[in-house]
Amino acid sequence: MAWSLSSRASQLGPPAAWSLVRGVLPFLACVAVAILAQVILKPFLITTLGWDFAAKMIVDVGINIVLAVSLTLVNGFTGQFSIGHAAFMAVGGYTAAAIVYYGSYRIAGNPDLAGGVLSSMLVGREAPWFTPHDLLFLVAMLAGGVVAALCGYLVGLPSLRLKGDYLAIVTLGFGEIVRVLIQSQTGDVLYDPEEIAQTPAWKLAGSLGGSLGFSGLPFYTSFFWVYLLVLVTLLLAWRIKNSSYGRALISIREDEIASEAMGVDTTRFKIRAFVLSAFLAGCAGALFAHTVGVQLNAAELGFVKSFDIIIMVVLGGLGSISGAVIAAIILTILPEALRGVAEYRMVAYAVALIVMMLVRPKGLLGVHEVWERAAWDWLLGASKRKGAGR
Amino acid sequence: MTLKASAPILEVRNVSKTFGGLKAVTDFALELHKGDLQGLIGPNGAGKTTCFNLLTGVYRPDAGVGERIVLDGQSLVGLRPSRIAAQGLSRTFQNIRLFGELSVLDNVKLACHVRVTYSMLGGVLRTAGCLGQEAAITERAMELLRLFDLHDRAAEQGRHLPYGAQRRLEIARALATSPKVLLLDEPAAGMNPQEKVELAKLIRRVRDEFDVTILLIEHDMGLVMDICERITVLDYGRTIASGTPAHVQADPRVIQAYLGAVDDEPAPAAGGTHA
Ligand SMILES: Nc1ncnc2c1ncn2[C@@H]1O[C@H](COP(=O)(O)OP(=O)(O)OP(=O)(O)O)[C@@H](O)[C@H]1O
Ligand SMILES: [Mg+2]
Numbered sequence: 001m002a003w004s005l006s007s008r009a010s011q012l013g014p015p016a017a018w019s020l021v022r023g024v025l026p027f028l029a030c031v032a033v034a035i036l037a038q039v040i041l042k043p044f045l046i047t048t049l050g051w052d053f054a055a056k057m058i059v060d061v062g063i064n065i066v067l068a069v070s071l072t073l074v075n076g077f078t079g080q081f082s083i084g085h086a087a088f089m090a091v092g093g094y095t096a097a098a099i100v101y102y103g104s105y106r107i108a109g110n111p112d113l114a115g116g117v118l119s120s121m122l123v124g125r126e127a128p129w130f131t132p133h134d135l136l137f138l139v140a141m142l143a144g145g146v147v148a149a150l151c152g153y154l155v156g157l158p159s160l161r162l163k164g165d166y167l168a169i170v171t172l173g174f175g176e177i178v179r180v181l182i183q184s185q186t187g188d189v190l191y192d193p194e195e196i197a198q199t200p201a202w203k204l205a206g207s208l209g210g211s212l213g214f215s216g217l218p219f220y221t222s223f224f225w226v227y228l229l230v231l232v233t234l235l236l237a238w239r240i241k242n243s244s245y246g247r248a249l250i251s252i253r254e255d256e257i258a259s260e261a262m263g264v265d266t267t268r269f270k271i272r273a274f275v276l277s278a279f280l281a282g283c284a285g286a287l288f289a290h291t292v293g294v295q296l297n298a299a300e301l302g303f304v305k306s307f308d309i310i311i312m313v314v315l316g317g318l319g320s321i322s323g324a325v326i327a328a329i330i331l332t333i334l335p336e337a338l339r340g341v342a343e344y345r346m347v348a349y350a351v352a353l354i355v356m357m358l359v360r361p362k363g364l365l366g367v368h369e370v371w372e373r374a375a376w377d378w379l380l381g382a383s384k385r386k387g388a389g390r
Numbered sequence: 391m392t393l394k395a396s397a398p399i400l401e402v403r404n405v406s407k408t409f410g411g412l413k414a415v416t417d418f419a420l421e422l423h424k425g426d427l428q429g430l431i432g433p434n435g436a437g438k439t440t441c442f443n444l445l446t447g448v449y450r451p452d453a454g455v456g457e458r459i460v461l462d463g464q465s466l467v468g469l470r471p472s473r474i475a476a477q478g479l480s481r482t483f484q485n486i487r488l489f490g491e492l493s494v495l496d497n498v499k500l501a502c503h504v505r506v507t508y509s510m511l512g513g514v515l516r517t518a519g520c521l522g523q524e525a526a527i528t529e530r531a532m533e534l535l536r537l538f539d540l541h542d543r544a545a546e547q548g549r550h551l552p553y554g555a556q557r558r559l560e561i562a563r564a565l566a567t568s569p570k571v572l573l574l575d576e577p578a579a580g581m582n583p584q585e586k587v588e589l590a591k592l593i594r595r596v597r598d599e600f601d602v603t604i605l606l607i608e609h610d611m612g613l614v615m616d617i618c619e620r621i622t623v624l625d626y627g628r629t630i631a632s633g634t635p636a637h638v639q640a641d642p643r644v645i646q647a648y649l650g651a652v653d654d655e656p657a658p659a660a661g662g663t664h665a
Contacts, residue, residue, distance in 0.1 A: 003568060005505040005526055012529070013522020023516035236514055243513030243520065244527070247492065247500040254489035261446055261483075263475035263504030263567055272510065319491075367491045374547060 079253025084175030092144030092282025148282025156274030213297030317365030
């Protein structure tokens with residue numbers, strides 16, 4: 001053909017070195033901001049202001065942002081309706097927990113927190129900047145992500161043949177299977193160093209606490225780890241959305257037949273979306289498992305948790321990253337603020353979802369980001385229509 | 391203009407499709423040479439769109455009858471639609487299928503995806519290759535929009551475009567995949583006479599400027615007879631005539647098919663103003 005993408009691209013492209021800097025620098029900035037949050041914001045909130053509860057909320061908000069944005073990749077961009085997201089969180093959480101807990105035993109003989117300054121929400125703790133245990137935690141988190149991603153691949157496979165409700169049922173079933181397997185098929189958590197030292201790794205992997213939950217986990221999760229993951233997730237999602245790959249994902253949601261006809265291998269892209277989404281949810285699960293005040297239990301990572309995440313994605317706008325972030329913030333804080341009526345939460349969510357589907361099926365912001373005008377056109381459009389009616 | 395002696399760019403033989411008991415297409419055959427602008431006509435339900443779906447891999451042709459679809463030396467039978475698009479066969483849809491929530495510009499940019507060589511990781515890291523290709527894609531998409539007089543509406547959502555503009559956007563999007571052969575399914579449907587005249591010019595221009603071969607389904611006989619050099623006529627899934635517009639118009643079977651089958655369908659001769 002007369003037009004060649006590669007030759008024109010090489011004329012228009014920036015120098016490789018410069019683009020490397022521009023491409024990688026934001027990721028380093030994510031690390032820097034996460035460190036600042038941990039060493040400045042955390043002590044300020046907890047020690048200076050005494051807002052322990054706010055600090056805890058900020059951790060919860062962060063984890064929910066990762067969950068909502070990761071689900072946005074599948075439900076929002078690609079238009080596949082997955083309702084088992086919490087299961088990926090559970091898989092990642094339990095994987096990481098087993099590695100951190102039993103790994104700590106193998107290394108130090110006990111499961112106690114031994115991370116550096118960047119880990120944990122404790123204040124005034126004497127610790128070096130970084131310890132081998134931080135590395136263990138990082139590896140555990142990534143391993144949790146990888147195992148969840150493998151599950152994402154398996155769940156993604158039926159999505160090639162199933163659409164809409166049918167896929168939703170498969171993902172729901174997957175979520176329940178994960179929950180039930182962890183609850184009923186895993187043995188008690190071991191805590192005798194001698195015994196742990198002698199038990200083979202594969203057997204330790206099955207000693208996850210069963211229906212009692214995984215108790216005794218060290219609380220590594222901190223502002224640093226949470227906001228590192230949040231920022232990296234946002235950067236990832238944002239850059240994907242604004243690349244050819246993001247357009248490809250969204251085109252599947254808009255019209256799968258046209259998408260395929262325009263050269264998008266819809267099978268491959270759906271799987272990719274599932275895998276990446278599950279990876280991030282698995283990492284978020286790892287952070288959740290090691291949060292202060294959390295007793296990791298698969299019972300809490302069932303359908304209700306998945307539904308919480310879906311609500312965030314749907315309210316925010318199917319495909320809007322900033323919408324998912326805002327919805328995650330509001331829907332994490334709101335139930336805490338309205339403690340007294342918390343029992344009606346699910347009812348309120350269900351009603352909100354139904355109303356949403358009726359008046360604004362693509363969520364408050366649609367595919368758009370908050371700062372894009374198109375996100376608000378519907379609001380202006382609606383008010384205009386109302387004005388005309390009068 | 392074209393050397394008929396050279397190998398055809400698109401060669402189709404023995405392509406049939408049965409839906410349950412219905413033979414939608416029977417023994418479809420076609421030979422397009424580089425630069426051809428050919429018409430595919432026939433009464434409603436004749437199987438024209440099904441032919442497009444067979445060529446682009448939406449449906450698989452009935453197997454075991456020596457079915458053959460070869461684009462520029464490459465067999466397309468059994469490939470998935472995205473691979474066929476990558477090989478250089480692109481299309482528009484009779485019932486418009488735009489990506490409604492995407493901007494007009496992004497609709498066209500998406501179609502450049504088949505030519506993209508940077509990886510997803512490259513997109514996340516914004517490598518030089520990614521940035522260069524994105525810039526080239528944007529430039530190319532704007533050029534195409536300008537050609538189709540859509541550049542003023544580049545930022546609008548696809549679904550907000552008026553009907554005629556949506557049809558033009560479909561063609562622009564199909565062209566963005568850099569096809570060797572372009573299949574247009576009723577591009578003039580729903581357009582007013584003025585728009586149709588413009589469209590006819592545009593289709594010719596596209597063929598000449600983009601070095602692309604075009605197969606066109608159209609009910610507007612004036613348009614078809616005007617711009618197509620050759621025409622194939624389908625009726626009940628069978629090819630009943632094939633040749634120059636004048637030849638086809640004079641064919642008694644064609645007249646019979648149009649006058650006998652569907653009352654509200656104008657006979658080719660009646661609608662055609664050009665011979
Ligand atoms: N997926 C399908 N399943 C069953 N029958 C089908 C399918 N697609 C098409 N048909 C039938 O095949 C026949 C040919 O349809 P097709 O859409 O190809 O006609 P067409 O020539 O494009 O007509 P029109 O001019 O109305 O667009 C019709 O009888 C139609 O009902
Ligand atoms: Mg048709």
